[in-house]
Amino acid sequence: MEGLELNPSFWRGRKVFLTGHTGFKGSWLSLWLQSLGAELTGFALAPPTQPSLFEEASVNNDMTSIIADIREPQAIQAAMQKAQPEVVIHMAAQPLVRYSYQAPIETYATNVMGTIHLLEAVRAVGSVKAVVNVTTDKCYENREWVWGYRETDPMGGFDPYSSSKGCSELLSAAYRSSFFNPHFYSDHGVALGTARAGNVIGGGDWAQDRLIPDIIRALSQRETVHIRNPQSIRPWQHVLEPIRGYLHLAEKLVTEGPRFAEAWNFGPNDSDTRTVGWICDRLCSGWGEGARWKSDEGQHPHEAGHLKLDISKARSLLEWEPALDLDRALNLVLDWNRLRNKGEDVRTITLDQINHYQQLTDRN
Numbered sequence: 001m002e003g004l005e006l007n008p009s010f011w012r013g014r015k016v017f018l019t020g021h022t023g024f025k026g027s028w029l030s031l032w033l034q035s036l037g038a039e040l041t042g043f044a045l046a047p048p049t050q051p052s053l054f055e056e057a058s059v060n061n062d063m064t065s066i067i068a069d070i071r072e073p074q075a076i077q078a079a080m081q082k083a084q085p086e087v088v089i090h091m092a093a094q095p096l097v098r099y100s101y102q103a104p105i106e107t108y109a110t111n112v113m114g115t116i117h118l119l120e121a122v123r124a125v126g127s128v129k130a131v132v133n134v135t136t137d138k139c140y141e142n143r144e145w146v147w148g149y150r151e152t153d154p155m156g157g158f159d160p161y162s163s164s165k166g167c168s169e170l171l172s173a174a175y176r177s178s179f180f181n182p183h184f185y186s187d188h189g190v191a192l193g194t195a196r197a198g199n200v201i202g203g204g205d206w207a208q209d210r211l212i213p214d215i216i217r218a219l220s221q222r223e224t225v226h227i228r229n230p231q232s233i234r235p236w237q238h239v240l241e242p243i244r245g246y247l248h249l250a251e252k253l254v255t256e257g258p259r260f261a262e263a264w265n266f267g268p269n270d271s272d273t274r275t276v277g278w279i280c281d282r283l284c285s286g287w288g289e290g291a292r293w294k295s296d297e298g299q300h301p302h303e304a305g306h307l308k309l310d311i312s313k314a315r316s317l318l319e320w321e322p323a324l325d326l327d328r329a330l331n332l333v334l335d336w337n338r339l340r341n342k343g344e345d346v347r348t349i350t351l352d353q354i355n356h357y358q359q360l361t362d363r364n
């Protein structure tokens with residue numbers, strides 16, 4: 001698959017600073033970077049769930065792991081000064097829509113001020129060449145229409161989480177204009193990009209109020225799955241897909257600088273933008289053992305109904321595109337959970353899936 005592969009020699013020995021490494025996506029990315037031979041420093045609070053992929057896969061074995069709070073500017077400054085990274089990937093966040101209704105101050109403090117603290121640390125350290133700020137498909141002003149959002153569409157957000165990520169995009173654009181301006185790249189040497197991914201699925205996600213973890217939890221306990229909004233449409237994708245996009249973007253930001261210093265969507269193909277009910281059907285039939293789900297008719301806080309990303313830009317300019325269709329992505333999730341339930345080593349299961357995926361996307 002031409003254009004899809006990573007360049008392992010780029011990552012070998014490269015100093016990378018990753019925020020949010022104790023989380024679901026951060027654990028997958030940390031293991032991938034470790035397997036590529038990067039010199040990795042992670043900065044995050046303790047794992048947000050119990051169990052956690054970070055602990056079960058012993059993610060901190062082959063990296064420097066700093067457990068600290070991004071709401072503390074001195075903490076992130078000190079960690080960055082010590083690490084002297086070239087590449088920064090920012091994923092630390094309060095990432096849950098429903099929780100953001102209960103904790104709006106925490107959500108904005110982490111997702112907005114936390115990002116500013118990170119960018120100030122980048123300005124202070126002087127070693128950084130590339131920053132990838134990971135936001136979300138929910139950063140767009142949602143019009144509940146059938147078309148995919150493009151990178152040029154307005155930012156928005158009904159709930160505090162979505163709005164905080166729209167803010168994170170806006171402040172990244174302001175920092176890019178004010179301090180990391182592509183026109184003055186030779187003065188500062190920093191290229192800042194942002195990445196908007198879809199709803200990711202994969203083994204090792206135990207977050208509350210997220211579809212796949214809710215389903216796997218219920219199926220593992222042989223309970224009927226209760227689903228809030230079966231008609232909602234989301235751009236589903238395996239966690240390794242956007243992560244490959246972040247790595248690809250970071251590589252371009254280092255090697256080609258300001259040309260790629262902008263916003264990028266990393267979503268699935270259009271055909272994989274499916275309803276929640278469709279995902280439930282597939283997971284229940286793939287699980288077997290009489291697994292069932294039913295609609296939960298209660299009152300729920302507002303969540304977007306129809307959400308789709310247009311990935312034409314990443315496809316044509318970054319030569320990034322999805323490598324897995326949704327059925328294969330769901331099979332990877334089921335396999336991962338079956339092997340874990342059989343007692344196999346979680347680090348090995350996860351690294352095997354990364355290896356398999358990387359082979360799929362390699363040129364030969």
Ligand SMILES: NC(=O)c1ccc[n+]([C@@H]2O[C@H](COP(=O)([O-])OP(=O)(O)OC[C@H]3O[C@@H](n4cnc5c(N)ncnc54)[C@H](O)[C@@H]3O)[C@@H](O)[C@H]2O)c1
Pocket residue numbers: 019020021022023024025026043044045046047048068069070071090091092093094095110114134135136137197198199200201207
């Ligand atoms: N999971 C998805 O479907 C999805 C979709 C689009 C975007 N994203 C984004 O990807 C990123 C990672 O999401 P995830 O699903 O892995 O979430 P997660 O909850 O599993 O991980 C969040 C990480 O952020 C860290 N963190 C939270 N508050 C912090 C603080 N104050 N200081 C330092 N670290 C803090 C946590 O310790 C953890 O390491 C987030 O930015 C999220 O918004 C996720």
